[in-house]
């Protein structure tokens with residue numbers, strides 16, 4: 283690749299840009315993870331993590347990607363042959379289904395059109411139809427990163443309660459935690475799965491499970507063989523701030539700093555910032571005369587916007603043109619929307635001028651790729667940002 287001056291624009295919906303403060307924090311000598319200092323260091327992180335998940339319960343940190351944290355949630359609470367209810371909101375719910383099936387879990391998979399979130403009515407009707415209460419867990423992806431559609435977890439919980447069904451509620455917040463408001467305790471979530479590289483503004487490499495007392499009770503009676511992912515060993519060691527195996531020490535330095543940043547800004551301000559940048563992005567899309575994939579405005583994602591390219595225009599060609607000319611990465615279409623959409627990530631360490639640069643790159647790319655559109659998307663976003671500054 284030829285030399286490129288200036289900073290790369292990493293505007294995929296995660297991994298997100300890592301703030302300089304976090305990079306500096308990671309760039310410190312590795313410490314003894316069994317030494318006296320480490321226990322206190324971990325306990326401080328676990329306390330602040332609870333504030334971000336909005337839970338009084340335990341949060342577990344794995345040296346893993348998000349997929350590892352998914353697997354951990356399943357192997358701790360479920361056994362082969364157990365049934366779960368999952369919803370096809372997009373590529374990530376589809377992958378979670380495949381992972382569950384590889385573990386021998388039986389998945390009742392409710393098909394979807396990749397343009398809507400989970401319907402609470404469908405949750406309720408499927409649970410009501412399960413007279414024998416064979417469904418052990420309902421698994422939902424909060425922010426479907428492949429589509430830019432958010433499912434309403436509070437409504438899912440209400441539907442489960444309305445059906446008086448005892449299933450656990452497992453939620454993937456991999457691309458929402460720290461960017462979109464989320465309440466583990468208040469919404470009665472049993473396992474919240476997330477990872478480091480999106481709203482938490484870290485490099486990839488940490489996976490998390492926030493777990494309710496009900497989930498811990500389920501794990502205690504669950505006979506599934508597990509070792510690396512076992513909550514029991516983790517919880518016992520975490521009580522004093524240690525781990526059953528070597529944790530990702532330097533990523534935890536970064537985590538400590540990222541949590542400080544989120545709490546300094548204030549979580550409500552962080553969420554408002556994401557909402558505002560998402561609205562500005564949608565105004566640009568509307569001005570271009572293009573279409574957002576998400577069909578229900580109540581389900582628009584504040585983390586990313588997925589945009590359809592007109593019929594016959596390859597979205598990956600547009601992405602390549604933008605990368606080659608403006609050194610900006612945008613998210614590719616995944617699974618069944620490959621080539622049909624591109625995704626703009628507006629999450630994490632991000633401000634008005636980052637969005638201005640991002641949308642400028644897209645608007646110039648649309649022109650270079652000969653994609654039919656109206657000019658003026660950037661201007662629409664800038665007006666909105668100036669009005670709401």
Ligand SMILES: Cc1ncc(COP(=O)(O)O)c(C=O)c1O
Nearest residue numbers: 347348349374427454456457477
């Ligand atoms: C919603 C969602 N779930 C799961 C994953 C998988 O996470 P990982 O790639 O870190 O294993 C991703 C990754 O982007 C995601 O966006």
